[in-house]
Amino acid sequence: MSERILMDADAISRTLTRLSHEIVEKNKGTENLCLVGIRRRGEIVAARLRDLLLKYYGAEIPCAGIDIGMYRDDLVSGYFVPDAKVNELGFSVDGKNVVLCDDVLHTGRSVRAAIEALFDLGRPANIRLLVLCDRGGKEMPVSPDFVGKNIPASRHEFIDVRLAEIEGQDSLGIEARD
Secondary structure: OOOOEEEEEEHHHHHHHHHHHHHHHHHHOOOOEEEEOOOOOOHHHHHHHHHHHHHOOOOOOOOOEEEOHHHHHOOOOHHHHHHHHOOOOOOOOOEEEEEEEEEEEOOOOOHHHHHHHHHHHHHOOEEEEEEEOOOHHHHHOOOOOEEEEEOOOOOOEEEEEEOOHHHHEEEEEEEEOO
16 A cells, blocks of 8 residues: 655644644743653654744743653553653653643553653643644543644554654655555
């Protein structure tokens, strides 16, 4: 099967610009704001948003990536206690308005794991979820506050996000898989 490109590099850039403005609007400014990206692509999304917030608002927003591997309920046994020290962000989330960033929202399990990891690091004032793509198919009660593009996809379809920092180019596509 061939992949259909739904967003090219220009569309992704425009979408991230729009999302940066939506963050500031919903937060009523840049005060007390921080960005945390779910590794790996969510971290890149967060870093790009940080750069846009600096460009458009002159605000230097704390930004880091968070590793959720030890918090995934489908990967970790019940006898394992996650070590919060693997996620030293370089800033405190206590009392902050955290924008949790990821590339694709599907089941919600990654988001649940990231929220758990964040609470091991402190107590944010609030956590808002930003995703480049919401594909549907949630298994958890998770709803994004900021969405780049809603792309309803069946469980036989794969959303492929490519980012220049990893693959050398930006694109978002969908492909049917068996």
